[in-house]
Amino acid sequence: MAKVKGDIVIDIEKCKGCGVCIPACPNDVIALSKNVNGKGYNYAETVNEECIGCANCAIVCPDGVITVYRKKIE
Amino acid sequence: MAEITKEDIRKPENLIYKKTDLLTDKPLSYCPGCGHGTAHRIVMEVLEEMDIQDKTIGIAPVGCSVLAYEFMNIDMQQAAHGRAPALATAVKRLNPDKFVFTYQGDGDLAAIGTAETIHACNRGENIVIIFINNGIYGMTGGQMAPTTLPGMKSSTSPYGRDVHMMGNPLKMTELVAQLPGTIYVTRQAVHTPANVRKTKKAIRKAFENQKLNKGLSFVEIVSNCNSGWKMNPVQANEWMVENMFPFYPLGDIKVND
Numbered sequence: 309m310a311k312v313k314g315d316i317v318i319d320i321e322k323c324k325g326c327g328v329c330i331p332a333c334p335n336d337v338i339a340l341s342k343n344v345n346g347k348g349y350n351y352a353e354t355v356n357e358e359c360i361g362c363a364n365c366a367i368v369c370p371d372g373v374i375t376v377y378r379k380k381i382e
Numbered sequence: 383m384a385e386i387t388k389e390d391i392r393k394p395e396n397l398i399y400k401k402t403d404l405l406t407d408k409p410l411s412y413c414p415g416c417g418h419g420t421a422h423r424i425v426m427e428v429l430e431e432m433d434i435q436d437k438t439i440g441i442a443p444v445g446c447s448v449l450a451y452e453f454m455n456i457d458m459q460q461a462a463h464g465r466a467p468a469l470a471t472a473v474k475r476l477n478p479d480k481f482v483f484t485y486q487g488d489g490d491l492a493a494i495g496t497a498e499t500i501h502a503c504n505r506g507e508n509i510v511i512i513f514i515n516n517g518i519y520g521m522t523g524g525q526m527a528p529t530t531l532p533g534m535k536s537s538t539s540p541y542g543r544d545v546h547m548m549g550n551p552l553k554m555t556e557l558v559a560q561l562p563g564t565i566y567v568t569r570q571a572v573h574t575p576a577n578v579r580k581t582k583k584a585i586r587k588a589f590e591n592q593k594l595n596k597g598l599s600f601v602e603i604v605s606n607c608n609s610g611w612k613m614n615p616v617q618a619n620e621w622m623v624e625n626m627f628p629f630y631p632l633g634d635i636k637v638n639d
Contacts, residue, residue: 314398315391326415326608326615332575349414361391363399364575370419371410372401379396381386 312380314361318352319373325349329365329374338365402426404435404455411449413520415615417605418447420572421514424582425485426454428589438481439473441466443495445487446521447514464495467502470509481592483510488529489519492554496528499554506563506597510588513554513600516607517626524610528552531629536610551629555602559636565597567636571604571627573619584634596638604630 316337323345329338335358340350352365352374361378404426412418429435435456442450444463451458461469466484474482491499491513499511518536519525526536526543529551533542543551559567566588570581581603588599604626608618 313386313391315388317392322409324414328415328573328615328619331616361396361398366399367575367578368420368573370412370414370416370423372405372419372423374399375397375401376399377391377393377396378398379386379391379393 312360312378314359314376314378316354316359316361316365316377317375318354319375320345320351320353321347322371322373323349323351324371325351326370327352328368328370332364332368334362334364335360402430404430406453406455408452410453412446413607413609415606415608415618416446416520417516417572417603418514420578421485421512421581421603421605422447422450422453424572424578425483425512425585426456428582428585429456429481431586432589432593434481434589437479438483439477441470441473441482441484443484443486443490445490445519447485447487448521450485464490464493465498466490466495467507467509467511468498470511471502471505471507474507474509478508481510481589483512483589485512486514487520488513488515488517488527488554489521492528492552496552496554500558500561502563503558503598503600504561504563506565508592508595509598510585510592511598511600512585512588513602514605515554515602515630516605516610517551518607518610520607520610524607524612529554531625534625553630555600555630555635558600563598564600564636565638566591566599566601566634568600568634569602569604569630569632571622571632573606573622577632602630604632
């Protein structure tokens with residue numbers, strides 16, 4: 309079992325759907341949604357529970373819409 | 383063992399990364415995937431880490447980042463086209479205890495502002511210049527810039543840049559590295575997490591140099607312009623790695639301690 313578990317929160321109304329976060333993720337957690345936000349962009353969303361909270365996606369996100377949490381599991 | 387829910391993870395004590403408060407809540411005016419947003423954020427993160435946000439004056443250029451003062455929540459000035467290093471010189475000389483940086487694109491710094499940039503670098507003004515190079519005039523519709531690669535297509539060189547007719551690209555960073563006034567000259571990128579971290583370190587070093595009154599630090603960030611290059615953001619980053627980096631190799635060009 310993984311020793312750390314992470315989670316990301318994406319501000320979907322500010323996401324522009326550029327997809328730069330998708331190749332940055334080591335565990336393929338992020339994909340572009342089929343739905344669009346208020347501006348008409350296909351926003352990024354999480355598609356599985358494999359996030360380890362490495363923050364790679366948040367670091368490359370040009371619009372800074374991703375907030376990252378990480379918790380150690382005892 | 384109980385299953386951990388998302389609510390357990392999303393607690394303030396588990397927070398690893400969030401957008402810095404030195405960026406305003408305004409949505410950035412840049413195209414999706416543009417490197418400007420990342421560059422803005424890491425500059426602000428460096429200022430926050432050094433705790434100098436109340437002592438820093440930024441100079442916004444003309445170009446896509448002309449509205450940088452809308453997004454950077456610090457004291458900003460906006461200079462005439464290409465004149466940001468001249469304005470930064472004035473601001474720094476009048477306020478020697480403040481940190482002064484300019485944030486310029488390649489149309490601003492390498493075309494209309496070449497004289498100001500070279501003379502500010504040659505005089506060794508104690509400022510930081512952050513130079514975003516995407517090889518194109520992004521704001522006005524993707525025209526050829528002095529930094530456009532040989533053979534690269536733009537709206538004013540639709541068959542690719544012909545160096546016999548249109549001249550050679552200008553490597554500003556190598557140029558200013560030869561001048562005695564510059565103390566730290568480097569070229570970085572912001573397309574992958576590793577490069578973003580390296581760029582952040584470079585910008586941190588540049589501001590540390592300014593703290594020690596060492597001279598001018600020049601940080602070039604090779605960036606993409608997916609709208610100008612007519613690609614999607616991920617393709618533009620791949621194209622940048624394949625074509626821009628061989629011509630504009632990343633790394634420190636001059637480090638004087």
